[in-house]
Amino acid sequence: MVTYDDGATGPSTTGRGMIALLFSTRHKAIGLRYLWLSLVSVLVGMVLSALLRVHTSWPTTAIPFLSGFESLAERYAAMRLLHGSLMVFFVLTAAPQLGFGNFLLPLQIGAEEMAFPTLNCVSLWMTVVSLAGMTASFFRPLSQGIDMWLASAAIFSLAALFSALNFVVTTIQLRTAGMTLPRLPITVWAWFVNAILSMLIFSVLLAGSAAVLSDRLLGSNFFSAAAFLAQQPHNLMREGSSPVLWQRLFWYFAQAEVYVAMLPCFGIVTHLIATFARKPVWKERLVVLAICGVGLIGFCVWGYHMFATGMNPYAPLVFSVLASSLGVPAAFLLASWVGTLWNGHVRFTTSMLFAIGFISLFVAGGLSGIFLARHDLAHAAVSEEFVVGHFHLVMGVAATFAILAALFFWFPKLFGGRMNETLGKVHFWMTFAGVYCIFMPMHWLGLLTQSTLLPDAQRAAVASVGASIRTVVTAATIWTVAAQVLFVVNFFGTLRRRKGAEENNPWGATTLEWSIVSPAPSDNFGRGEAPAVYRGAYEFGAQFAPDFVPQDLAPESLEQRTVNPRKENSCRARRHHTISS
Amino acid sequence: MPGTTTSHDIELIIEKKTGDGGGKVPPAGGDGGGNDEGKNRPKRQPSPNRYYTGIAIGIVSVLMFFMALASAFLVRKGGPDWVPVHIPWLLWLNTAVLATSSGTLEMARKRLAHADVGGFRNLWLMTTVLGVVFLAGQLVAWRMLVGQGIYLASNPASSFFYIFTGAHALHLIGGVGALIYVARRNFDAAKLTRSVAAEVTSYYWHFMDGLWLFLLALLYLGR
Numbered sequence: 162m163v164t165y166d167d168g169a170t171g172p173s174t175t176g177r178g179m180i181a182l183l184f185s186t187r188h189k190a191i192g193l194r195y196l197w198l199s200l201v202s203v204l205v206g207m208v209l210s211a212l213l214r215v216h217t218s219w220p221t222t223a224i225p226f227l228s229g230f231e232s233l234a235e236r237y238a239a240m241r242l243l244h245g246s247l248m249v250f251f252v253l254t255a256a257p258q259l260g261f262g263n264f265l266l267p268l269q270i271g272a273e274e275m276a277f278p279t280l281n282c283v284s285l286w287m288t289v290v291s292l293a294g295m296t297a298s299f300f301r302p303l304s305q306g307i308d309m310w311l312a313s314a315a316i317f318s319l320a321a322l323f324s325a326l327n328f329v330v331t332t333i334q335l336r337t338a339g340m341t342l343p344r345l346p347i348t349v350w351a352w353f354v355n356a357i358l359s360m361l362i363f364s365v366l367l368a369g370s371a372a373v374l375s376d377r378l379l380g381s382n383f384f385s386a387a388a389f390l391a392q393q394p395h396n397l398m399r400e401g402s403s404p405v406l407w408q409r410l411f412w413y414f415a416q417a418e419v420y421v422a423m424l425p426c427f428g429i430v431t432h433l434i435a436t437f438a439r440k441p442v443w444k445e446r447l448v449v450l451a452i453c454g455v456g457l458i459g460f461c462v463w464g465y466h467m468f469a470t471g472m473n474p475y476a477p478l479v480f481s482v483l484a485s486s487l488g489v490p491a492a493f494l495l496a497s498w499v500g501t502l503w504n505g506h507v508r509f510t511t512s513m514l515f516a517i518g519f520i521s522l523f524v525a526g527g528l529s530g531i532f533l534a535r536h537d538l539a540h541a542a543v544s545e546e547f548v549v550g551h552f553h554l555v556m557g558v559a560a561t562f563a564i565l566a567a568l569f570f571w572f573p574k575l576f577g578g579r580m581n582e583t584l585g586k587v588h589f590w591m592t593f594a595g596v597y598c599i600f601m602p603m604h605w606l607g608l609l610t611q612s613t614l615l616p617d618a619q620r621a622a623v624a625s626v627g628a629s630i631r632t633v634v635t636a637a638t639i640w641t642v643a644a645q646v647l648f649v650v651n652f653f654g655t656l657r658r659r660k661g662a663e664e665n666n667p668w669g670a671t672t673l674e675w676s677i678v679s680p681a682p683s684d685n686f687g688r689g690e691a692p693a694v695y696r697g698a699y700e701f702g703a704q705f706a707p708d709f710v711p712q713d714l715a716p717e718s719l720e721q722r723t724v725n726p727r728k729e730n731s732c733r734a735r736r737h738h739t740i741s742s
Numbered sequence: 743m744p745g746t747t748t749s750h751d752i753e754l755i756i757e758k759k760t761g762d763g764g765g766k767v768p769p770a771g772g773d774g775g776g777n778d779e780g781k782n783r784p785k786r787q788p789s790p791n792r793y794y795t796g797i798a799i800g801i802v803s804v805l806m807f808f809m810a811l812a813s814a815f816l817v818r819k820g821g822p823d824w825v826p827v828h829i830p831w832l833l834w835l836n837t838a839v840l841a842t843s844s845g846t847l848e849m850a851r852k853r854l855a856h857a858d859v860g861g862f863r864n865l866w867l868m869t870t871v872l873g874v875v876f877l878a879g880q881l882v883a884w885r886m887l888v889g890q891g892i893y894l895a896s897n898p899a900s901s902f903f904y905i906f907t908g909a910h911a912l913h914l915i916g917g918v919g920a921l922i923y924v925a926r927r928n929f930d931a932a933k934l935t936r937s938v939a940a941e942v943t944s945y946y947w948h949f950m951d952g953l954w955l956f957l958l959a960l961l962y963l964g965r
Contacts, residue, residue: 276792322803329799334792360799364806372814375905380895382823383814383902691786 184286186278189681191285192264193575195255196568198292202251203561204645209244211642213237218635235303243299246310248557249418250317251292256564257425258359259288259324262352264575264681266328268674269346271337271692271713273685276330280323287320311374318367321359328356337673339694344712346672346698347435347442350449351428354456355421361460362417419556420459426563427452427494430516432698433566434498436670437513438505439708441699448497454490462487491527495520506708510668511585515566518593519559525597526555529604547607554600565589565648573667577680578659581651588647595641602630602637671711672698695719790938797942801949804913808953811909812960815902819964825897826965829958830886836879837958843872844951847944854937863925866940869947870921873914880911899965906957910950917947 185191212224216237267275275281294313298306332353336345345353372383435442442448498520507513529551572580609627666675673692674681686692692713700710706722714722818824850865884907887893887900894904920943929936 273786276796326796326799326803330792330796333795334789360803361806364803365810368807368810368814371909372811372905375894375901381901381905382895382898383818383905689786 184282186274186282187683188263188267188275188278188281189683191281192260192262194285195260195263195288196575198289199252199256199260199564202247202255202292204649206244206247206252207642207645209240209247211638213240213244214635214638218631239299239303239306242310243296246295247292249422250295250314251288252564253422253556253560254321254418255288257422257429257560257567258328258352258355261429261564261567261571262328262425263324265571265674266331266349266352267335268574268677268681268685269349269672270332270335270340271673271686271694272331272335273689273691275327276335277327281327284320284323284327287316287323291317291320308374308377311370311377315367315370315374318363318370321363322367325356325359325363328352329360332356337691337694340712343446344694344697346428347431347445347448347452348425348428351425351431351452354452355424358417358424358456358460359421362421416462417459419552420455422556422560424452424455424459426519426560427455429563429567430519431494431497431501432672433512433516433570434501435699435701436570436668437508437510437516438502439508439669439701440501440505441697441701443497443500443503444493445497445697445699447493451490451493451497454493455487458487458490488527488531491523495524510569511580511582511589512566512569512668514586514589515562515569518589519562519566521593522554522559522562522596526551526553526559526600530555545607546603550600550603550607553603554596558596558600568652570668571674572655573663573679574674574681576656576659577663578655579663579667580655584647584651588644588651591644591647592641595637595644598637599634599641602634606630606634666711669707669709671700671709673712676711676713788933790934793934793938793942794945797945801946804949805953808906808909808957811902811905812957815906815960815964818898818902821898823897824899827887827892827899827903827961828965829903829962830883832879832883832886833958836876836883837954839872839879840876840951840954843869843876844948846872847947851937851940851944854940859936862940866921866925870918870925873918873921873947877911877914877918880907883907903961906961910954910957913953914950917943917950920946 215222216224263275263281267273291313294309294316298309298313300306301309332345332349372381375381376383431442431448529547533548533551568575569580569585572578606627609623609630615623663679665678667679668675673686673694676692677686693715694712695714695716696710696712698712700712701708704724706724710719710722846865847869850862850869853859853861853865884904887903892900892903894901924936924939924943927936927939929939
């Protein structure tokens with residue numbers, strides 16, 4: 162068994178030690194490795210997005226290192242695929258769930274380790290193989306590249322299944338004494354519900370990609386391209402293309418994947434808002450229900466999506482109703498965030514700014530989603546750019562904001578030290594302004610397609626407006642990518658300068674991970690020791706002398722800490738209630 | 743599942759309550775919790791529950807995988823290029839072998855419950871052999887189909903036949919691996935006991951048995 166605190170500072174340099182270090186089964190080492198994987202992917206993916214924008218605005222510009230790129234539509238499509246794969250699989254799926262989840266879930270429930278550490282290590286390395294495969298597929302000829310991409314997606318699904326199994330079992334079985342379900346932090350609820358959802362949908366992606374691979378490599382007949390193409394409008398077909406392969410994968414999986422990326426972010430943001438507003442989560446149980454609701458509806462949307470590819474003509478309508486009904490749990494969450502912030506003693510740390518930024522982006526992006534959930538949208542002549550703007554705002558950028566919020570918040574526990582607040586805030590405002598300037602105009606571009614209905618003279622005018630909007634979007638992209646240099650400087654600068662010692666609980670947070678030293682030690686709460694939990698995760702308020710009560714503070718110490726004894730009684734009453742029920 | 747978890751928690755709380763005297767009487771060790779900020783730390787006890795939960799969740803996931811394929815099968819069945827596959831007679835014999843293996847597995851566990859490790863080992867070995875015989879039988883059934891000129895690529899029905907039997911066989915190989923693991927592992931110093939390992943393995947094995955019956959019914963009735 163290896164004993165060290167994180168992946169970066171292994172003590173041993175011998176050959177055997179190196180192997181043990183590389184294949185460590187400690188949940189914190191694994192969590193950090195997922196985060197490193199995400200960091201590399203997000204930086205590469207971001208540079209790719211800037212290149213894609215440059216190509217859209219100035220198609221004839223030669224791009225360094227990618228000669229011939231500007232003349233080949235295929236290479237452009239492949240680059241878009243690489244951007245999407247890196248961001249969706251290795252950033253949005255990996256960072257909030259696998260990265261922060263692996264590191265923090267055992268700590269927050271008072272466990273020593275995940276339920277199946279070896280399986281956890283296996284799934285990390287399968288994810289690494291999948292990342293290598295997806296990246297390499299970009300450099301292969303198209304047909305080979307697609308096979309390679311599919312195989313990588315299958316490996317990723319299997320890895321995600323193993324991780325999800327670990328998360329579910331850990332949450333059900335390894336909670337410490339007194340950590341009842343109502344006392345779980347919302348983050349743990351979100352990781353748990355998300356793991357169940359992943360469990361269901363990644364099996365389907367695995368089955369789908371295995372079937373498609375078998376069609377392509379072994380000549381089986383699961384998805385007949387000929388039958389599908391016959392049903393398509395003529396303009397969707399290109400000579401020799403077989404979009405059916407991609408579309409099947411998309412139906413099987415992609416819709417629910419959005420919720421897989423978003424659910425842990427809901428958890429993180431709810432947790433941070435309560436901590437920095439110094440107030441309990443408003444309507445905590447409703448939030449838990451809403452998170453379960455998002456998981457449930459997210460799963461059903463997938464189900465109807467798949468039948469929609471079959472025969473039932475009513476399926477699209479049902480799917481549309483379900484997709485719209487996602488607004489209900491989303492509205493609950495939004496109400497709770499606002500309710501928690503209301504009259505709170507809000508501390509505007511960088512982490513909190515990113516959490517509030519998440520809400521802003523989620524609302525802005527979610528509004529256009531209402532239109533997109535309509536089943537008759539195809540008739541409205543809204544082009545792809547509207548969709549791209551919508552999902553980047555609500556899924557891509559909002560989730561990234563939640564990831565950044567989490568990183569600023571948990572940095573002391575992850576690495577020791579604290580990231581620079583001033584630099585962090587400048588980074589936040591530059592990014593916040595930047596992403597709105599990219600994706601809002603993109604919505605307008607999507608609506609400009611309507612101009613085909615106009616007379617010729619006006620259409621020319623609209624086209625020139627469209628061109629200038631595209632240039633603005635590209636400039637904003639470059640600005641936003643450049644702003645991330647601040648983040649990189651802040652992150653690596655803090656890593657270099659961090660001192661060994663950091664306060665255990667710099668933010669005055671209540672959950673168990675803040676009761677131990679920063680960075681978290683290798684044996685969590687002490688070898689063989691388990692903390693005991695006495696109350697819920699969000700006991701904030703002015704009635705306590707420091708304005709919060711940690712979950713593991715014994716009831717007899719609570720009396721010394723309480724200013725107003727009435728609240729203390731209610732706390733105890735709640736505890737007795739739990740015992741007697 | 744939620745029901746059992748809740749009762750488990752309540753048990754823990756009550757245990758805690760007696761531990762610190764119900765919150766009224768100060769704990770035996772500390773005076774008002776001065777030393778360790780009033781934190782009472784119970785010792786951890788490893789529990790085998792994680793293996794039961796793990797296998798249950800794993801089974802749901804495997805089921806989902808096959809359900810995705812089964813729904814694709816049902817949707818695809820209506821296509822014009824569908825040519826039904828006649829199931830080789832050998833499959834019925836294989837099914838009997840697999841069903842028998844579930845029986846011997848249960849008998850083995852019964853022997854273990856009576857602390858008869860020798861009898862357990864014999865019956866367990868018999869289960870493993872029956873599992874391998876089933877796999878070999880499936881391979882022979884494939885050869886029979888190939889003999890008739892029916893390949894994976896022949897038509898959608900044959901594609902589904904091969905992928906259902908193939909995917910089930912792959913999952914069953916995992917089960918055989920688990921059987922061998924339980925037979926060979928030295929349980930003296932291990933965290934989990936032999937009976938827990940045998941029980942968890944038996945859940946998976948019976949599930950594989952039931953899944954096979956389902957797939958056979960699907961392939962037979964859904965031609």
